[in-house]
Amino acid sequence: MSNSGEAVPRTAMGSANRLKLGLFGANCSSGRAVTTVPERWSGSWPDCVRLAQMADLAGIEFMLPIGRWKGYGGTTDYQGSTFETVTWACGLLAKTERLIVFGTVHAPLIAPLIAAKEFVTADHIGEGRFGLNLVCGWNEGEFEMFGATLRDHEARYAYAQEWLDIIKLAWSPQEDFDFGGRFFRLKGVRAKPKPYGGTRPLIMNAGASTTGQAFAIRNCDALFSNVSRGISFEETVQHVTKVKGQAREHGREIDVYTVGVVTCRPTAREAEEYHRHCILEHADWEAVDNILAMKNITPQTHGADEFRRLREHQANGVGGLPLVGDPDMVANGLTQLAEAGLTGIAVSFINYLDELPYFCAEVLRRLAHAGLREKPGSI
Ligand SMILES: Cc1cc2nc3c(=O)[nH]c(=O)nc-3n(C[C@H](O)[C@H](O)[C@H](O)COP(=O)(O)O)c2cc1C
Numbered sequence: 001m002s003n004s005g006e007a008v009p010r011t012a013m014g015s016a017n018r019l020k021l022g023l024f025g026a027n028c029s030s031g032r033a034v035t036t037v038p039e040r041w042s043g044s045w046p047d048c049v050r051l052a053q054m055a056d057l058a059g060i061e062f063m064l065p066i067g068r069w070k071g072y073g074g075t076t077d078y079q080g081s082t083f084e085t086v087t088w089a090c091g092l093l094a095k096t097e098r099l100i101v102f103g104t105v106h107a108p109l110i111a112p113l114i115a116a117k118e119f120v121t122a123d124h125i126g127e128g129r130f131g132l133n134l135v136c137g138w139n140e141g142e143f144e145m146f147g148a149t150l151r152d153h154e155a156r157y158a159y160a161q162e163w164l165d166i167i168k169l170a171w172s173p174q175e176d177f178d179f180g181g182r183f184f185r186l187k188g189v190r191a192k193p194k195p196y197g198g199t200r201p202l203i204m205n206a207g208a209s210t211t212g213q214a215f216a217i218r219n220c221d222a223l224f225s226n227v228s229r230g231i232s233f234e235e236t237v238q239h240v241t242k243v244k245g246q247a248r249e250h251g252r253e254i255d256v257y258t259v260g261v262v263t264c265r266p267t268a269r270e271a272e273e274y275h276r277h278c279i280l281e282h283a284d285w286e287a288v289d290n291i292l293a294m295k296n297i298t299p300q301t302h303g304a305d306e307f308r309r310l311r312e313h314q315a316n317g318v319g320g321l322p323l324v325g326d327p328d329m330v331a332n333g334l335t336q337l338a339e340a341g342l343t344g345i346a347v348s349f350i351n352y353l354d355e356l357p358y359f360c361a362e363v364l365r366r367l368a369h370a371g372l373r374e375k376p377g378s379i
Helices: 044-059 085-094 113-124 140-143 153-171 212-219 233-249 268-281 285-294 304-315 328-339 350-367
Strands: 020-024 063-064 100-106 130-135 178-182 185-189 202-205 220-225 257-264 319-327 344-348
Touching: 020 257, 020 350, 044 063, 044 085, 044 350, 085 113, 100 113, 100 202, 113 130, 130 153, 153 178, 153 185, 153 212, 178 328, 202 212, 212 220, 212 233, 212 344, 220 233, 233 257, 233 319, 233 328, 257 350, 268 304, 268 319, 285 304, 319 328, 328 350
Parallel strands: 020 063, 020 344, 063 100, 100 130, 130 202, 202 220, 220 257, 257 319, 257 344
Antiparallel strands: 178 185
């Protein structure tokens, strides 16, 4: 038990590697690439299991799913077929041995005590390998499916604070408790068992606004931030230093991660050609425009040039850092992230299963050589 009465947090994301790696978005059809190419990710259960087992053997630290309830349409119905993430995590945890599997959970859409017990169940199945990605939601169409109202931005995080406080209390060694807040009034709450092994699951959040980041700094073990093209090395260093410094002011430690999209081929030219083929020549532009319109990004609001730039950025893994090139280039890109102070990155591929073996054999080997990771296991 920690001084605050909370269950003890787990400190490491599954390894002592200096640069941790995860796979992002595999629970959704198409993954993160808004493309029509036929080899795009199926998101099927057998493919998810094979991927998780491959990642487990290779020493990849975690899998991070997307909490998505409604697809984006277009010719592929981008992310139209998605597994609910906590049950998805339970299945994968049962079939792996080392991997941390996150559930990505919309706090406003589930009662905190049901959520807390689900997380504990997943954590016991995985013997301490479940992680929580708390999201507040932004997509009004998804909330309408639940008959729920999307609160204004500040209230979303105020609600999430109480929700997470309840989760942490339910996980804590404390027996019965009451909770009185602005959003919740709970009496005689009892929740057993506790998370696995007397510690609590890792908690992450990916808030980008000042309020969202402050939430992560106060509550989470990891903040995921976009450091996409256009953000300099120095700006990334400053961001990481600032976030870690603010957490220390609260007497806490936090790690900063990012997300990326990997296209790695034996030569830079092949990688660029494949990237262009999938993301520019065969993007599902209708789906891209639907996503952008939900965020009120149109040629009218942003101007033609900026709209084109954002469109391409969105087609490429919905805005992750593109890591396109031969194994040296991709390994160098990842090394730079570690040098900027990032703890890790969650990556996606067009087809995770097809592309992961080459990535592990070539890029992970180089990262091991650079001292950033243990040698990858053979898959
Ligand atoms: C790595 C990452 C994963 C995210 N996963 C989801 C998700 O699965 N579902 C969702 O609704 N939002 C997701 N988001 C959105 C964030 O939770 C957050 O709402 C967004 O970055 C905007 O920040 P803000 O809430 O501070 O305005 C994700 C963002 C990132 C960078």
